[in-house]
Amino acid sequence: MDTLNTSAVRESGVGAVILALAVLVPVLGGDPYWAYALTIVAIYSIASASTNLLRAESGQYTFGQGAIFGAAAYSTALATATYGWNPVLAVLLGIAIAAVLGLLLALPALRVQGYYLGFVSLAAAVVFPQLLYGFSTFTHAVSGVPLTVVRPVDAHSGAFQPFSLIVLALAILAFFGHAVLRGSRLGRRMRAAAISPEAAQTLRIRPGRVRVVAFVLAAVGAGVAGALYAPYFSFVSPDAFPVSFSVLLYFTVVVGGDSTIIGPLFGLFVLYVVPNLLLTNFADYRDLIYGVLAFVIMALLPDGLLPPLKRLAARVRKTAPKPAVDIPAMIEQLERERSEGTGLEGEGKAGRGLALEVSGVTKRFGAVVALDGVGFEAAAGRVHALIGPNGCGKSTTLNVISGLVRADAGVVSLDGLSENHHSAVEIATAGVARGFQTPRVFDSLDAWDNIELGIREGSDRDYGWIRDQLRGVAVASFTHSERRWLELLRICVSSPRLVLLDEPAAGLSLNERRQLVSLIRSLVAASGATVVLVEHDLPLVWGIADTVTVLAEGRVLTTGRAAEVRESDSMDVIVGSGRAAR
């Protein structure tokens, strides 16, 4: 469900006011120099905002935005000046070309991440001006392409041109568009995929796909800016889009403040307006000033200019802290509703669990044989535990079942159907839910948004009562056990048929462990889900598991009913020969 992220909208409003004042005061005041310069800032702001969207929502590093901006500017200029296109069509062409380039730049993001991706996009920014020169007969790179001049204020008559208003409106729209994306389902999915692509897949999110969408959205933003720049600047040549321009766009985001909406506007004022417009007498030292400013700001304010201001504003506003929430009680209520059949989904009760069969699964990581012909069965609607010493292959087994790791050999089947050729997203869609050793809770989303990622599309169950309690609850300060409960609640709302839990009791107190056992029991009883549990806490295992598999060095030592496994010699591998420890 899309909701409005009020703080992001509020921030956009502040950005809109700042930008409107910056552009309109000189435009209405008839000051051609500042009207012109600050309208250029508004154009750059669109490109910075879109670079920011890519980084803040999708966690992607890109230095290619300047090249996309330049390509849109160039196409718009050539289409109008050389081929006589209608200006509106030329602008649309520029934006379309930018979108295609965004798609191309997204392709490396399917394979590489972080600074590796940054280097790939930097290469695009380096190559772009060279390409323009290389195809000079077509691009007129040497002479440049002049266009009809559009200026905000006529330098001679002082008359106002509406073009500045169009630029301003689009720049403001870029802020609000980003804010709307942040509150949307797509935005939440982007952030989850950015924080943990692994966990995202188990929540039915395709990280590659949402990344591509983010790249295209950012490219469209840079394209709009470039297409506006060409007629406005009235001349394009390769020298207008050097690699330093791409770097500038990226640094406006970093200096302005990561994860903000309008930080890049602050970044632009500091990195572009100060060296280029305010210190014009020091033009020869522009790059030096720019470098020193960026260095000093990052040294003094590592998270950028805006976040400290936002923290200050939050302290002044002093919003009342949200009351503590009892997530285990929510899980119990949810499962109670389910067992009473008061939930609306046609999910029925018992009998939904998937029967799991693992046979002959082998997985090597280089020279390490993590799994060596592992096989066991977990009956539908039962709890099966996987135990064994550290490094024996328990988590790898869960990773193979959930599709996060491909086995080199062997078969995993659910209800008799092989899942070997299915992706992690398809397996999650079939009803396999996954908890991780360290709970995968997304700190940049609130508690409700974390839960909502688990809810299946099209679910008609009413989770309003959970939303009312969790909306706006920040999870960054959650304790380990609160994170564990939140992850478990997310699993429950996904109406799972097979639940894979990786050491859920680790880090929980004795009381919390009891609570965990009761929650797993109610999950199984109410929804009939099958549970596969990796756990070191043996008393907990004997208390809850119907069947158990003991692994050692990637091989199955014993598998069968819990009581029998408990008495078997294979337990010596885990607890030595002292039976009391079992």
Ligand SMILES: Nc1ncnc2c1ncn2[C@@H]1O[C@H](COP(=O)(O)OP(=O)(O)OP(=O)(O)O)[C@@H](O)[C@H]1O
């Ligand atoms: N991605 C990987 N790359 C290389 N080696 C890996 C990878 N994942 C697991 N391994 C190795 O495979 C073996 C099994 O690891 P796994 O995490 O499955 O064990 P585990 O039984 O879950 O251990 P623990 O109880 O400590 O969590 C270990 O030797 C581990 O180092």
